[in-house]
Amino acid sequence: MIKLNRRIAALKPSATMAAEARATELKAAGVDVISLAAGEPDFDTPERIKQAARTAMAEGLTKYTPVGGLMKLRQAIAAKLKRDNGLDYEPAEIVVSAGGKQASANLIACLFDEGDEVIIPTPAWVSFVAMVQLAGATPVLVPCAEEHNFLLTPSDLRKAITPRTRGIILNSPSNPTGAVYGAEELKALAQVLRETEIWVMVDDVYEHIVYDGLAPHLFKIDPSLKTHGIIFNSVSKTYAMTGWRVGFAAGPREAIAAVVRLQGQNSGNANSIAQAAATEAYAGPQDEVAEMVAEFHARRDLVVERVRKLPGFSLPNVPRGAFYAFPNVSALLGRKWKGQPIGDGNRLSEFILEEARVSVVGGNDFGAPNYVRLSYATSRQNLVNAFDRIGAALAKLE
Ligand code: PLP
Numbered sequence: 001m002i003k004l005n006r007r008i009a010a011l012k013p014s015a016t017m018a019a020e021a022r023a024t025e026l027k028a029a030g031v032d033v034i035s036l037a038a039g040e041p042d043f044d045t046p047e048r049i050k051q052a053a054r055t056a057m058a059e060g061l062t063k064y065t066p067v068g069g070l071m072k073l074r075q076a077i078a079a080k081l082k083r084d085n086g087l088d089y090e091p092a093e094i095v096v097s098a099g100g101k102q103a104s105a106n107l108i109a110c111l112f113d114e115g116d117e118v119i120i121p122t123p124a125w126v127s128f129v130a131m132v133q134l135a136g137a138t139p140v141l142v143p144c145a146e147e148h149n150f151l152l153t154p155s156d157l158r159k160a161i162t163p164r165t166r167g168i169i170l171n172s173p174s175n176p177t178g179a180v181y182g183a184e185e186l187k188a189l190a191q192v193l194r195e196t197e198i199w200v201m202v203d204d205v206y207e208h209i210v211y212d213g214l215a216p217h218l219f220k221i222d223p224s225l226k227t228h229g230i231i232f233n234s235v236s237k238t239y240a241m242t243g244w245r246v247g248f249a250a251g252p253r254e255a256i257a258a259v260v261r262l263q264g265q266n267s268g269n270a271n272s273i274a275q276a277a278a279t280e281a282y283a284g285p286q287d288e289v290a291e292m293v294a295e296f297h298a299r300r301d302l303v304v305e306r307v308r309k310l311p312g313f314s315l316p317n318v319p320r321g322a323f324y325a326f327p328n329v330s331a332l333l334g335r336k337w338k339g340q341p342i343g344d345g346n347r348l349s350e351f352i353l354e355e356a357r358v359s360v361v362g363g364n365d366f367g368a369p370n371y372v373r374l375s376y377a378t379s380r381q382n383l384v385n386a387f388d389r390i391g392a393a394l395a396k397l398e
Contacts, residue, residue: 001294007133007134007136008134008311010133010155011133011134013128014117014126014127014365015126015129015163015199015346015361015362015364015366016037016039016126016361016373017039017366019037019349019359019360019361019362020035020038020039020149020359020361022036022353023035023037023353023359026042026353026357031357032301032357033358033359034357034358034359034378034382034385034386035044035342035359035375035378036358036360036375036376036378036383036386037359037360037373037375038128038177038378039331039362039377040236040237040240040242040373040377041237041240041242041323041377042162042377042378042379043240043292043293043295044240045239045240045241045244045277046111046239046240046281046288047283048280048284048285049236049239049241049277049280049284050123050207050277051280051329052276052277052279053273053274053276053277054323055274056097056272056273056276056277057273061272061273061276062272062273063272064131064268064269064272065272065275067156067246067260067263067264067268067269067271068094068095068096068259068260068263068269069094069096069269069270069275070093070096070272070276070279071091072279073096073246073275073276073278073279073282074091074094074096074241074248075091076279076282076283077089077091077094077248077250077282077284078090078091078094078095079186079282080150080282080283081231081250084207084208084214085207085217085220085229086217086220087205087217087219087220087226087250088366089208090253091255091291092102092253092256092257093250093251093252093253094205094248094249094250094256095248095250095256095259095260095263096246096247096248096269096270096275096278097246097247097248097249097259097263097270098148098245098246098247098267098270098271099234099236099242099245099246099247099290100200100203100205100233100234101127101247101271102230102238102245102267103129103232103233103234103247103248103249103259104127104128104169104201104203104232104249105127105131105134105264106249106259106263107201107230107232107249107251107255107259108131108132108134108135108137108167108201109131109134109135109262110200110255110258110259110262111166111167111255111311112132112135112136112137112166112167112281113136114129114136114137115136115137115138115168116137116138116164116167117137117138117139117140117162117164117165117166117167118132118138118140118142118165118166118167118168118169119133119142119157119165119167119168119169119198119369120139120140120141120142120159120168120169120231121141121142121143121144121151121152121156121168121170122141122142122143122144122366122367122368123144123174123176123177123326123363123366123367123368123371124141124169124171124174124366125174125175125176125203125366126365126366126369127170128169130222133194135274137166137167138164139354140160140165141367142157142160143245143267143276143367143368144156146165146316146317146328149173149179149317150179150317151179151181151185152170152189154186154188154189154191154192154305155374157189157192157193158192161196161198161270165196165198165377166198166199167198167201168193168198168199168200168201168247169201169202169203170189170200170201170202170203170218171203171205171206171243172202172204172206172215172321173206173207173210173215173319173320173321173322174206174321174322175205175206175322175324176324176326176363176366176371176373177317177319177324177326178300178319178320178321178323178324178325178326179317179319179320179321179323180210180212180215180321181215181216181218182216183216183221186216186218186221186222187221187241188240188376189218190221190222190225191216193222193223193225194214194224194225196200196228197228198228199228199229199230200218200225200228200229200230201229201230201231201232202217202218202219202229202230202231202232203232203233204217204231204232204233205232205233205234205236205238205247205357206237206321206323207233207238207287208237208238208293209237209238209292209296209306209321209322210293210295210320210321210323211297211300211320212320215321219231223259226251226252227252228250228252229251230250230251230255231248231251232248232249233250233279234237234245234246234247234248234397235247235277235282236280237322238289239277239281239288240292241274241281243278243364244268244271244274244277244278245274246269246270246271246274246275246277246278247270262303265309270372272344279374291336291381292382296376297382298322298380299323299376299388300318300319300323300325300376301375301385302376302380302383302384303374303383304318304319304323304325306383306384306387307325307327307374307387308385309386309391309396310327310390310391310393310394311391312329312332312335312394313327313328313329313332314327314328314329314330314331314398315327315328316328323376323377324373324374324375325373325374325376326363326368326371326372326373326374327371327372327374328370328371329345329348329370329371329372330370330398332394333348333370334346335397336377336397336398337351337355337396337397339398342397344354344362344363344364344369344370344395345363345364345368345369345370345371345372346362346363346365346369347362347366348362348372349361349362349372351393351397352372352390352393355396356386356389356390356392358386358390358393360372360373360374360375361373361375364388
């Protein structure tokens with residue numbers, strides 16, 4: 001066996017990507033699988049954005065760009081932050097990366113050292129923990145109760161802060177729960193955070209996929225947090241552009257300059273054509289976003305209704321954003337399949353894949369093994385068929 005770098009050797013594959021890859025593999029082998037595992041909109045990128053990419057190619061935008069991103073794009077992001085979030089940022093406070101994922105991983109790599117603790121309220125997106133560990137720092141998982149709609153409470157936050165705490169990562173709307181912080185909840189968290197100097201990182205990638213009006217922004221609610229605050233975002237979910245790989249981080253200049261130095265050594269700029277497309281995405285007319293969200297909204301309602309009818313699935317909170325439902329499946333975990341108790345969400349997702357031919361993601365890697373994540377980034381017909389199949393398969397549990 002070859003010897004790998006210690007941190008890489010400990011790195012697990014992304015559970016969501018693994019589930020999606022398994023569904024794709026089965027489909028390629030001719031198995032009729034319905035995927036409720038996707039972490040990306042099923043819509044195509046709007047035509048105006050594709051056209052901007054064609055124009056960029058035709059005009060020869062095919063060379064390296066500045067490492068931190070085209071000035072035009074960073075200006076468009078600054079204007080977007082003002083328009084959508086009411087926040088003021090200069091282009092020098094913004095770095096463009098290959099997706100929100102690279103932006104957050106690079107920022108985390110730049111800010112934290114061994115011995116530093118980074119608070120991650122769970123259930124949380126699978127990659128945050130890995131990013132913090134890759135930086136050599138220690139993720140501190142803080143479970144958030146379903147009774148509190150999976151939102152971090154100020155008292156749990158206070159309890160989690162130690163002299164070693166250097167950062168916190170908040171994600172609203174949340175992958176995997178669909179929970180969204182309201183203004184009052186953010187105000188209460190801000191009260192605790194403003195007494196600290198820890199890095200407050202907010203992941204806004206699902207900000208526009210909300211069903212009760214735009215999600216308030218923590219830094220708008222408390223602008224003082226901007227001095228130790230970082231925003232991660234990307235065009236992936238809002239504009240159905242996951243494959244283009246453009247995201248950004250915004251924050252204090254020194255932190256952003258550090259990311260530019262890191263990218264300058266290990267990857268360089270995000271794809272130039274995709275940057276031109278992202279510029280159009282942010283600067284052009286925003287009408288398609290509302291159309292996509294209206295469709296997600298109708299699917300959300302359908303999913304909530306159908307999940308609540310599945311025996312053993314419980315979904316007390318209606319997801320208010322993103323395109324996931326995260327039902328509690330504790331009631332099924334003692335039931336048996338192939339003579340063995342199901343045990344956890346991952347095993348239940350294996351059962352659902354094998355017996356219902358529906359791909360879902362177990363909650364284990366989100367820090368919540370009593371749950372499964374269902375993505376509704378697929379057609380309503382697929383959703384109806386998937387729930388029919390899951391319902392029929394559940395009858396096979398002993
Ligand atoms: N943050 C969250 C919470 C996500 O769910 C994802 C993708 O699934 C990302 C960030 C990163 O997305 P991207 O790298 O495509 O911008």
